[in-house]
Amino acid sequence: MLDSPEVGAARPRGKRRQSAKMSALLLDVSNQLARANNLNDALRIMRDIATTTIGTERGSVFLNDPSTNELYSRISGRFAREIRLLNSIGVAGTVFATGIGAIIPDAYSDDRFNPNIDQQTGFKTRSIICAPLRTMKGEVIGVAQLLNKIVGTFDEADLVLLEAIISQASVSLESFRTIENIERTRQQELDFLAVVSEISSELKLGPLLQKIMSAITRMLDADRSTLFINDEKTNELYTEVGQGLGATSIRLPNHLGIAGAVFTSGQSVNIPHAYADLRFNPSFDRKTGFFTRSILCVPVTNKVGKVIGVTQVLNKRGGTFSADDEARLKAFTSQISIGLENAKLFDDVQNIKNYNESILESMTNGVITLNEDGKIVTCNAAGRRIFKAPAEAIIDKTAETFFVEENSWLVEKIKAVEDSSASDVFMDAQLTVEGERLSVNVTVMPLKSGADKKLGSLVMVEDISNEKRMKSTMSRYMDPALADQLLASGAEFLGGQSVEATILFSD
Template sequence: MAASQTLDNALETLVEITTSTLGAERGTIFLNDENSKELYSRVAQGNFRREIRIMNTKGVAGWVFSHKEGAIIHDAYKDDRFDKSVDMRTGYRTKSILCAPLKTVGGEVIGVSQILNKIVGKFNEDDLEILEAMTKQAAIAIQGNIIVEQIEKTRKQELEFMDIVSQVSSELELGPLLERIIGTVTKMLNAERSTLFINDEKTSELYTEVAEGVGKSVIKFPNHMGIAGNVFTTGQSLNIPHAYADLRFNPGFDRSTGYFTRSMLCTPVVNKEGKRIGVCQVLNKREGPFTDEDQKRLAAFTSQISMAIENAKLFNDVQNEKNYSLGMLSSMSNGVITVDEVGKIVTCNPAGLNILKIGKLKEIIGKEIKELFTGTNAWLVEKIQRKEVQDVEDDDDDEESKKEQEEETFMDVELDLGGETVSANISVLPLLGSESESLGSLIMVEDISSEKRMKSTMSRYMDPGLADKLLDESENDIMGGKESIGTVLFSDVRSFTTLTESLGATGTVSLLNEYFTVMVDCITEEGGMLDKFIGDAIMAIFGTPVSHDDDPDRGVRAAIKMMEELYILNDARTKAGQIAIDHGMGLNTDTIVSGNIGSPKRMDYTVIGDGVNLAARLESACKQYGVRIIISEYTFEELKATYRTREIDKVIVKGKTQPVSIFEVLDYHNKNTFPNMIEVLGNFNNGVEYYKDGRWDDAKKLFQEGLKGNPDDLCSKMYVERCDYMKKNPPKGEWDGVWVMKTK
């Protein structure tokens, strides 16, 4: 034993000697882990080679450890202390057990030696004395090896720790930094997932854009809510071995993602001034609960990387400000050109390049302004140069005089640009530094040419983006069509005939104008195009003529906003003694054909195709299912963000032959409009599974249970009635769970 170089060698040697000496089949040495209060094996004979961990009070080994005395068991399965689960996992049959505590010279029990199945005869007191004597001698070497291993482990961890901190701290961008941090924490603590929440002082929210297991979605919540909020507000770390036993834990996230949280370790992130700037949360240690050592390591790590986080936040803020400024310039319809003190061009925004008929920015950057405005445009150079000289001469003037000379504007002037005449309003302003020092001049050019005036006029009658696109196309293009992927939204007012009867003609027109104004704003705010009004219905498109990479999300967000705004509108109408409005919406994403359909004398820009028809069918289906927003599986599969949805059916709509799964979007609901949502949706989802399996009674019970939580859930009511119908009229042949709709 003394010659053994490592702890593993020492344990393996002891197992071989004791097993051979006592004539047994196999043996195991369990060492005590003081942090986790577990006994763990590092060496086992036979096929069972992986590490075993048990509580140091459980089983025969736990009894021997806690009582500090040996045990002889002739029939393991008749002894209440024996844990049969290990045999069940390994397939090994334990018959007899000889177990002795592993004691040091000072009498401290550091583990247990367990010998199984004596080959000849039975274990006796002599065997126990031999085992105790051997373990007592071996304990000296084992304890020494444990100390050496712990020292080496600590030293290795410290070196790794400093290396990790150095690597992580080198990252400047906040997103990649957070990814590095949580990846490092997860690996360092041998956990399943980690999240680093940053405190937003403006909104008093904890947020993260990087969380393992949930993709790139942004998570935000008030900085006093939940376990993370408790840690942030108190500044105290929390080590929770059983998450569901803690009342502060919110199981809703587990339900929505299908993840199961067992244990949690949460610690505040504090900067060098002692200010809390965030919270680091680690989930599910792979081997038992998180230990005190884990808590100390996490606290030390977050302390070291807090400065890197603040630097990244500062860098992120600077980049955001820069991007905001660039974005603002890029989004301006007016051209903006900046010139330095010696008359060289420094910047020009995209609108400026377009107005001045310049192909690429690099063609003019660094050139003198007089090279840009030549010939009949040279008068502008004189104005700019005179302005710069004037700014220098006026440095000592009073403030009132400076204000009068700040800006010079030239209205409705003509510029000769590449053979084209552009009508423009031009302003020349001084460009000043943070201490009012002159940096040059800023030139703003507003295009007021006939094309722009025409676009302005057309934009009164259609979406501005569509007006731009149509004016840029040739006559043949305008009359032609284009195939693209788009998301179609249909909305229709419920019981409109009843409304018109009670309101009359004037009241109906007033109601529709008020309703359409609110709804169209929701659509255009998300970049959608209003296709047409069809009586009291709305048809809108997301993805044409201008497409985005998240058009399905834009459509769903618009639908949610339309419901939220409808609640606000109805609240105002109810208070005024007017009739409330209700509507349903259907959304589908598919290939559509868009173009101007008609004759040269009268054209309508619209979209057609099967995808459009399905969206209309889904809007009608809202009545049957008692819901307000239905999306097809084709829209659902393309969503990038996470929404609160439930799959309500798989149907074949009228006029189609292929089934399609349909989903309800519920994000517009609150606890008053849909009480007990989590419980109701849980029962509903399970009920639908039973329904698909043809278990009508089981499904009906779950739908009825859901109705107890929300009696107004019309979709659950519909399924109760459908289960009764299906039970009385069982499907012919094999049931595939598909419902065929007979009406549009």
């Protein structure tokens, strides 16, 4: 039976109206997305258009994260959060992997559906429609998923409509995602430079290690990190501080374990499952109560390429360490190696300084050092005892203001040594301290750097007053030469000696 002319004419008009309606919808999609300020806005607008147009209870738009092989969706609102799931499981993962849309009239009868999500959220999923999100080049970059059609059930027309909406939105979504990635990279670079600048200004090794570990943990979004430095004297990797270790100091042979393997080979190691690697030592976990899941360990090299330590980062939050994480950690360690060597050098210099100061404090002779401007820089305990003055009454005084009146001859001797750059010794000289005359042996010598640059002067004072008084007393009762011999022989000689003697008796 043939259609009437009126019916035949109505069909093209119906198709034109449907086409016009679709064009208006797609234009509305473009207009609303044009008002979006960022990726979050674009995802929300696309979700709202799809759920309203098709008439569903809920909807989500998932984008793929190639660095973690996860699909993620962002939920805006007062408690904004991000949902992530593997891009190879579930309904969304299957659609992403195959690139083919899916209509599921009964969710609980489909093996791909995960009911745990309903149990966690309290929502009841009845039906699902899911379509792939493609770029203009045809690459699948995510999926759009709608739940529970309000009127009727999902059909092919709904799938076609959903694919048309997300196809129209894909250009804007890809643009916003690119902008977000650029902004994230830019922010990471700014944070990177800020951290490197902060670390470069720290010279003390302990605080420097703490700053480095905090920066690495924050930068890679990990649970913990530790920086081990090689001790060339003991062939051990050590760290004085470690996140989560309290005051525990760790030392281990520099060829054992994962850290030792990285140190000896100079190659990075990225381990997604620590307990599956035979090099991993679980005793540290048992000792600290920490559970290690994943490990990223890279060598720390100095400017000449020598490995001076390793950086070890534990437990990437939300997954495993990526190649991007490894590249960022390598770049960071290459920048901090100079700071580490400077801090180690400063630490060594400080140890030498403390060692020298300990020697000076233990000496029985007074030692005073003056800088090139003639100001007193140091005075040891013996010097303070001889001159009967506290440190604050000596330090920062010039030679002219400290050695005054009867002691001013010492100023002239210091200037003479500075001019000649040759040491001079003054035996049995006289100094007056608080009205008491002291007999002293004085040595004045110039201080020079390795490049023969003048640094100042050193004055060593030996108080011989007691020895001189004892010699004077003994000389009253014996030959002065014998008195000198007794004093030179020390206290043991004064106590007497046992020797064999022969006595001749004669009539």
